Amino acid sequence: MTSPERIGPYRIERLLGTGSFATVWLGHDPLLDSRVAIKVLAENWHHDLRVRERFLDEARLLRRLDDERLIRVHAAGELADGRPYSVMAWADGGSLRERLAGGPLPVPEALDLLAEIASGVAVLHRHGVVHRDLTPGNVLFRTGPAGERVLIADLGLAKSLAAASGLTARAGTPGYMAPEQDDPLAVVDPRADVYGLGRLGLRLVGAWQAGGAAQGSATGRAGPGRAGTDAVGADAVGPRREVPPEVDAVLRRATARRPADRYPDADAFHAALRRAVAPADGPAPAPPGRQPSPGSPGRPSSPSPLRGAAAPAAAAARLRVGRGGAAGRRRLGVLALGALALVALGATAGDGPQARRDAGTWTSGPLTVRLPPGWRAAGSGWAGRYGPDGRLEPALVMSPDPRRWAADPTLPGAFVGLSATIAARTGPVGFVAERPHAECAAAPVRRTRQAGVDWVVARFTCERGRPEIVEAAGLAPGRAGLIYAQVTPPADGGADFVDVLLAGVRVG
The missing domain is CATH 2.60.120.1690 (Jelly Rolls)
Incomplete structure (x- = not known):
C-alpha cells in the first residue's frame, strides 16, 4: 500500500494498521506538534452510504462523549476521492493484546487494569451505548503526565459496519462474545458487555488460555477484521492462587450464560469487583449501588492509586x-x-x-x-x-x-x-x-x-x-x-x- 504524504493538514509518518473496513495512519499535527491516529474508510466501501454513515457515527459519538477513557476524536474530514476520515488521539502505549503477549500480568495489576476497563465501559453504558466487542485489542494505553491511561477503542465498529454492509458476521470476537450475540434476532444490551468484561478478567488473571481471531483498534496495529490473538480458548486452566475467591466469583457471575444471571451493567460489575478485593479486615467499602465510574484527575469519578x-x-x-x-x-x-x-x-x-x-x-x-x-x-x-x-x-x-x-x-x-x-x-x-x-x-x-x-x-x-x-x-x-x-x-x-x-x- 502506498503511503500518502498528507491527509488533510496532517503529514503522514507511517501505516499503523489495516483491516476490512478502515486503514489507520500515524500522522503529525503541525499546529499542535503532536502525533495523531487517522482512520480512513477503506476504498472499497466508501460508496456504500450505510457503511459510510456508520463510520461517521462512531466519530460523532466519540466526539460527543469526549471522555478520557475513550479514544478521543479531534476532527473529521474527507479525502479528495470522497472517503471520510477521523482524526483521533494516538494510543502510543499499544494495546492490551500486545501486553498480554509478553506474559501474564501480576494479579494486583491485572485487577487494577480490569477496574479501569470497566470504568471506561461504564461511560458508554451511562450514555446508552453497548460496545459489543470488548477484547484485548480494543483496550489501549496512552501515556501522559500522570502515567498511563486506559482507553476503550472501536465501540464495536467492525460489527456495525459488517451489519451495514450486508455481510454475515458474528457480532463479537469469539471467546469474548456473549452467547446471545450469536443470535441475530436477540436483544443485545449492556449485559453483553458485562460478559466481555468477565472474559477479559478471566484472561487477565490467567483463568483462560488465549488464541483465536482478533478485531482491530485505534492503535491501528491490527485493524478491524485482521487476524490476531484476542479470542479466549475454550479450555479453563484455573485462576492463579493469588486470585481471591471473591474475585473469581465475580468473574463467574459476569460470564453466566443467561444475561439475567449477570450484573446489569459495567457500573454494577465495577462495584462488585471493588467489594471483592476490599480487605477483609479493613474498613467497610462504600455502600453498593450505581456510582460514577473512575474518570480524570479531579473528576467525581476518578481512580486513586493510593497505596x-x-x-x-x-x-x-x-x-x-x-x-x-x-x-x-x-x-x-x-x-x-x-x-x-x-x-x-x-x-x-x-x-x-x-x-x-x-x-x-x-x-x-x-x-x-x-x-x-x-x-x-x-x-x-x-x-x-x-x-x-x-x-x-x-x-x-x-x-x-x-x-x-x-x-x-x-x-x-x-x-x-x-x-x-x-x-x-x-x-x-x-x-x-x-x-x-x-x-x-x-x-x-x-x-x-x-x-x-x-x-x-x-x-x-x-x-x-x-x-x-x-x-x-x-x-x-x-x-x-x-x-x-x-x-x-x-x-x-x-x-x-x-x-x-x-x-x-x-x-x-
Missing part, C-alpha cells in the same frame, strides 16, 4: 502492587482499584519523603498541612510521580477517615501534593485546566492568596457522586514546585472552608 497507609478500600491491603522498577512504574502499577476514588494521583506510604505527625498537622517532606478539626492524614509520597532524585514527590490525603475518603463519596477530604516536575512543565492555571469535570457545572475560576501562595481555584458542583469538588494549584514560595490540592468540602464547612484549608498549606 499503603493511604489506600482506600482497595486491593492494596490484600494484593499489594510492587514498584517493579522503571518498567513497572511505566505500566499500570500506579493505578489501584479504589473503585470510586477521586484523585487519579495518589498518596503512598513508604519510599517517599519522610512523613511526620505533629499536633494538628501532617508533614510529608517539605510539605506541611494544618488539619481541619476532626480530620486525620495519611501518606508520604505522590504515587507514580517521581522527582529529579528518583524519589516519590511529597503528597498526602486528609479526611475524617483518609483510608476511606477515596472510596466513600459521603466523606469530605483533600489530596495535597508538591511537584517540581509539574512546575517544570506547566503553571497553576495550566494544571487546573487539565482537570476538567465534564459531568459537573463549573463556577468561574478565581484567585486567592493564602499563606504567601497565589492559588488558582476552580469549583465544580455535581449532580452525581460528590456534590462539590474544588481544584486548586499554586507555586510554592521560592519556586520549590507546584502545590496541587483537590478538595471535597464538608456540607457544613462554610463558604471559606477551602481558603482556610489552603491557608494551612506550607512548604519549607
Whole structure:
C-alpha cells in the first residue's frame, strides 16, 4: 500500500494498521506538534452510504462523549476521492493484546487494569451505548503526565459496519462474545458487555488460555477484521492462587450464560469487583449501588492509586502492587482499584519523603498541612510521580477517615501534593485546566492568596457522586514546585472552608 504524504493538514509518518473496513495512519499535527491516529474508510466501501454513515457515527459519538477513557476524536474530514476520515488521539502505549503477549500480568495489576476497563465501559453504558466487542485489542494505553491511561477503542465498529454492509458476521470476537450475540434476532444490551468484561478478567488473571481471531483498534496495529490473538480458548486452566475467591466469583457471575444471571451493567460489575478485593479486615467499602465510574484527575469519578497507609478500600491491603522498577512504574502499577476514588494521583506510604505527625498537622517532606478539626492524614509520597532524585514527590490525603475518603463519596477530604516536575512543565492555571469535570457545572475560576501562595481555584458542583469538588494549584514560595490540592468540602464547612484549608498549606 502506498503511503500518502498528507491527509488533510496532517503529514503522514507511517501505516499503523489495516483491516476490512478502515486503514489507520500515524500522522503529525503541525499546529499542535503532536502525533495523531487517522482512520480512513477503506476504498472499497466508501460508496456504500450505510457503511459510510456508520463510520461517521462512531466519530460523532466519540466526539460527543469526549471522555478520557475513550479514544478521543479531534476532527473529521474527507479525502479528495470522497472517503471520510477521523482524526483521533494516538494510543502510543499499544494495546492490551500486545501486553498480554509478553506474559501474564501480576494479579494486583491485572485487577487494577480490569477496574479501569470497566470504568471506561461504564461511560458508554451511562450514555446508552453497548460496545459489543470488548477484547484485548480494543483496550489501549496512552501515556501522559500522570502515567498511563486506559482507553476503550472501536465501540464495536467492525460489527456495525459488517451489519451495514450486508455481510454475515458474528457480532463479537469469539471467546469474548456473549452467547446471545450469536443470535441475530436477540436483544443485545449492556449485559453483553458485562460478559466481555468477565472474559477479559478471566484472561487477565490467567483463568483462560488465549488464541483465536482478533478485531482491530485505534492503535491501528491490527485493524478491524485482521487476524490476531484476542479470542479466549475454550479450555479453563484455573485462576492463579493469588486470585481471591471473591474475585473469581465475580468473574463467574459476569460470564453466566443467561444475561439475567449477570450484573446489569459495567457500573454494577465495577462495584462488585471493588467489594471483592476490599480487605477483609479493613474498613467497610462504600455502600453498593450505581456510582460514577473512575474518570480524570479531579473528576467525581476518578481512580486513586493510593497505596499503603493511604489506600482506600482497595486491593492494596490484600494484593499489594510492587514498584517493579522503571518498567513497572511505566505500566499500570500506579493505578489501584479504589473503585470510586477521586484523585487519579495518589498518596503512598513508604519510599517517599519522610512523613511526620505533629499536633494538628501532617508533614510529608517539605510539605506541611494544618488539619481541619476532626480530620486525620495519611501518606508520604505522590504515587507514580517521581522527582529529579528518583524519589516519590511529597503528597498526602486528609479526611475524617483518609483510608476511606477515596472510596466513600459521603466523606469530605483533600489530596495535597508538591511537584517540581509539574512546575517544570506547566503553571497553576495550566494544571487546573487539565482537570476538567465534564459531568459537573463549573463556577468561574478565581484567585486567592493564602499563606504567601497565589492559588488558582476552580469549583465544580455535581449532580452525581460528590456534590462539590474544588481544584486548586499554586507555586510554592521560592519556586520549590507546584502545590496541587483537590478538595471535597464538608456540607457544613462554610463558604471559606477551602481558603482556610489552603491557608494551612506550607512548604519549607
